[in-house]
Amino acid sequence: MTAQPILDEFLELPAFAAEVRRHPRSVRRWIDEPNGLPYTSVGNRILIHVPSARAWLLGRMKNTGAKRISTPKRKSKPSGTSTASAGIRTHDAVPKRRRASRRPRAADAAATEAP
Numbered sequence: 107m108t109a110q111p112i113l114d115e116f117l118e119l120p121a122f123a124a125e126v127r128r129h130p131r132s133v134r135r136w137i138d139e140p141n142g143l144p145y146t147s148v149g150n151r152i153l154i155h156v157p158s159a160r161a162w163l164l165g166r167m168k169n170t171g172a173k174r175i176s177t178p179k180r181k182s183k184p185s186g187t188s189t190a191s192a193g194i195r196t197h198d199a200v201p202k203r204r205r206a207s208r209r210p211r212a213a214d215a216a217a218t219e220a221p
Contacts, residue, residue, distance in 0.1 A: 116146070116153040126163075 123130040136143040137152070144158045 113148075113153065115156050117156055119145075119152040119154065122154045122156075122159065 117125065119133055120130050123133045126133070133143065133154075137145055143154065143162055145152050145154050147153065
């Protein structure tokens with residue numbers, strides 16, 4: 107029986123960054139995320155378990171080809187019925203907001219006072 111090294115499945119942060127072709131700072135950002143890249147530290151060295159990192163990366167995969175669920179179209183109202191009797195509010199039935207009155211500027215006031 108041969109002895110298998112304990113840290114055989116782990117890579118140091120710079121080596122892992124090179125493996126995934128990213129800068130070590132990007133990998134540190136991944137680690138700092140709320141559900142970030144799993145890691146362990148031995149002394150002051152950050153070690154990344156490669157199988158766990160692979161599972162984490164696969165969990166972040168997005169399906170961009172997902173189709174939206176179509177919503178049924180609205181039924182048109184039968185002709186000859188008014189919107190008021192059908193209980194439907196139209197845009198015209200909603201009161202419009204009034205703009206707040208604007209104070210006259212000093213230049214406007216001076217122009218009105220000039221003889």
